[in-house]
Amino acid sequence: MPMFLVAILLLSLLGPSVGILLVVLPCLVWPIFARVVRAEALRLREETFVEASIATGCSTSTILGRHLLPNVAPRILVLCVVEIGHVMLAEAGLSFLGVGVQPPDTTWGLLISEGRPLLAVAWWLTILPGVLLGITVLVLNLLGRYWESRSGAAG
Numbered sequence: 001m002p003m004f005l006v007a008i009l010l011l012s013l014l015g016p017s018v019g020i021l022l023v024v025l026p027c028l029v030w031p032i033f034a035r036v037v038r039a040e041a042l043r044l045r046e047e048t049f050v051e052a053s054i055a056t057g058c059s060t061s062t063i064l065g066r067h068l069l070p071n072v073a074p075r076i077l078v079l080c081v082v083e084i085g086h087v088m089l090a091e092a093g094l095s096f097l098g099v100g101v102q103p104p105d106t107t108w109g110l111l112i113s114e115g116r117p118l119l120a121v122a123w124w125l126t127i128l129p130g131v132l133l134g135i136t137v138l139v140l141n142l143l144g145r146y147w148e149s150r151s152g153a154a155g
Helices: 002-014 018-045 048-055 060-097 108-118 124-151
Strands: none
Touching: 002 018, 002 060, 018 060, 048 060, 060 108, 060 124, 108 124
């Protein structure tokens, strides 16, 4: 997971804070969205309805708003839901390693990290945040797959 390694490097250099984390993680994820949007736009450019719009003299903004955006939006929505789960896991991992969110703020990764020394005595302090994080990511992935199947965004 190169995104995770780059995030560790950047947060180690810039210092762990919520603000830096909120800048670093989206900057590392946006190329995925750009790649999907570009691929969809290139695919849709060859469709007959887009060619017909160009032939009838529609403006670029009209073609984007009426044809490209409605056809790209379902894929972006599905990708967004799935990537939220990936970013949550990355943030939890970074916080667990100590380069993400710092106390007194809290995240599931930080809760898991702080409960680790007490695992033999109070196992629930570590297990419950981990299970809840796993369930949340699973639900987001299932929701993304459901929307993908409903919208036909699988391509």
